[in-house]
Amino acid sequence: MRERSIGWGTLTTVILMLAVAGIFGLLFDAPLLFAGVCALALLFWHYRHMKQLSVYLWRDKRFAPPAGSGSWGVIYDGLYRLQQRNRRRRKDLARLLKRFRRGAEALPDGAVVIQKDRSIVWSNQLAQRLLGLRWPEDAGQRIDNLIRNPEFIEYINATDGPDLMVFPSPAEPMRMIEFRRMPYDKKQILLVVRDVTQWLRLEQMRRDFVANVSHELRTPLTVVQGYIEMLQDPQSMPPEMWQKAQSMMLEQTHRMDSLVSQLLTLSKIEANDRPDTSHEIDVPGLLSTIAEEAKTLAEERNLSIQLFVESGLMMKGDLMQMRSAFSNLIFNAVHYTPDGGHIKIHWQRCATGAEFAVRDDGDGIAAEHLARLTERFYRVDRARSRKTGGSGLGLAIVKHALSHHQSSLNIESELTFGSTFSFIIPTSLIYIK
Numbered sequence: 041m042r043e044r045s046i047g048w049g050t051l052t053t054v055i056l057m058l059a060v061a062g063i064f065g066l067l068f069d070a071p072l073l074f075a076g077v078c079a080l081a082l083l084f085w086h087y088r089h090m091k092q093l094s095v096y097l098w099r100d101k102r103f104a105p106p107a108g109s110g111s112w113g114v115i116y117d118g119l120y121r122l123q124q125r126n127r128r129r130r131k132d133l134a135r136l137l138k139r140f141r142r143g144a145e146a147l148p149d150g151a152v153v154i155q156k157d158r159s160i161v162w163s164n165q166l167a168q169r170l171l172g173l174r175w176p177e178d179a180g181q182r183i184d185n186l187i188r189n190p191e192f193i194e195y196i197n198a199t200d201g202p203d204l205m206v207f208p209s210p211a212e213p214m215r216m217i218e219f220r221r222m223p224y225d226k227k228q229i230l231l232v233v234r235d236v237t238q239w240l241r242l243e244q245m246r247r248d249f250v251a252n253v254s255h256e257l258r259t260p261l262t263v264v265q266g267y268i269e270m271l272q273d274p275q276s277m278p279p280e281m282w283q284k285a286q287s288m289m290l291e292q293t294h295r296m297d298s299l300v301s302q303l304l305t306l307s308k309i310e311a312n313d314r315p316d317t318s319h320e321i322d323v324p325g326l327l328s329t330i331a332e333e334a335k336t337l338a339e340e341r342n343l344s345i346q347l348f349v350e351s352g353l354m355m356k357g358d359l360m361q362m363r364s365a366f367s368n369l370i371f372n373a374v375h376y377t378p379d380g381g382h383i384k385i386h387w388q389r390c391a392t393g394a395e396f397a398v399r400d401d402g403d404g405i406a407a408e409h410l411a412r413l414t415e416r417f418y419r420v421d422r423a424r425s426r427k428t429g430g431s432g433l434g435l436a437i438v439k440h441a442l443s444h445h446q447s448s449l450n451i452e453s454e455l456t457f458g459s460t461f462s463f464i465i466p467t468s469l470i471y472i473k
């Protein structure tokens with residue numbers, strides 16, 4: 041819009057109009073009267089425009105100012121220009137705000153801005169979810185009124201305490217939330233909140249794992265160490281003890297060896313979470329080899345091991361992982377079925393693929409243990425598992441191996457009636473030869 045302003049021209053026009061009115065009044069011998077009437081008319085015209093402007097400024101909902109001519113036209117045009125400039129600025133600001141909001145929502149962490157008096161100024165949706173805030177109702181509320189955990193209140197009110205703390209989520213007490221406090225500007229504080237439940241769980245698992253492995257290795261090591269110390273003074277050991285010492289040391293080193301190889305298998309399976317499942321596995325052949333090994337192991341225990349296998353029923357998968365899964369389940373049945381018991385191994389087609397099942401009529405497992413059996417080092421009877429050379433890692437290996445083959449372990453067991461461990465390999469991995 042071309043720049044316009046009220047200049048000398050406007051004043052000249054007024055003087056000219058008054059002069060013309062005066063000259064015209066000379067004809068009637070009343071120049072002052074005519075000039076006065078003209079001045080009144082001008083005043084009235086200005087009054088009308090002023091009224092129109094005040095209505096527009098205070099009451100009118102229209103965006104564009106009223107139309108006007110002369111000096112008022114210049115004012116209205118100026119107002120219109122101002123309006124447009126404000127409108128553009130508001131649009132730019134709204135765009136900026138939108139971009140900021142989108143950025144804040146895309147953050148992987150929750151963010152809450154609070155005032156020094158602890159009232160909430162702003163929060164993103166993730167923070168609202170993690171902290172159970174209702175938005176916009178909770179805007180302006182004090183955060184320590186909404187999260188009524190005494191430790192949190194102490195943390196939020198302390199000026200020099202640690203910046204990072206973990207508390208149970210007020211929305212879901214089972215979840216753990218990490219709060220990080222950062223100065224935002226002079227009067228505000230930014231709280232970054234993050235769900236650390238999973239991380240804490242993994243950290244606890246890692247600690248338990250290290251403690252378990254150390255514990256499992258320490259027992260056989262202590263036995264071996266005891267015998268070696270006795271061997272340092274051969275005189276103190278009667279010759280008949282020699283034989284026992286040797287066989288004990290051998291047994292304990294076997295135990296350590298089995299634990300380390302199970303650990304290696306587990307870590308290999310875990311490390312390779314996208315195994316190549318395109319290898320053809322001759323399941324009937326594999327099962328008959330494992331069953332033969334199991335029979336050799338149970339030779340003197342009068343165990344019956346029967347194989348019910350659909351010939352030609354093959355699968356695609358990772359041979360090492362599937363061999364571990366099949367053999368762990370079959371050997372467990374051998375280990376936990378008393379002498380004279382019966383074990384049946386099935387590999388047959390079913391509606392959704394092919395089912396593998398090992399049934400035994402052993403002691404069975406009490407219901408409260410079933411959900412935890414696949415945890416690493418979990419054993420129903422530690423002493424019994426140790427006697428059989430078990431490490432407590434077998435079913436964890438099975439669980440992992442199956443998860444890589446779109447399958448999961450199913451356990452049915454009843455005390456004194458025996459157990460069935462089974463899983464289904466989906467049709468997509470099955471083929472007939």
Ligand code: ADP
Binds near residue numbers: 400421429432434
């Ligand atoms: P372990 O090396 O101790 O056998 P696993 O992870 O293979 O470890 O098995 C975990 C626990 O599950 C065993 O200690 C045992 O108590 C129980 N279990 C596994 N298979 C059987 C079974 N067929 N019958 C009874 N209990 C079993």
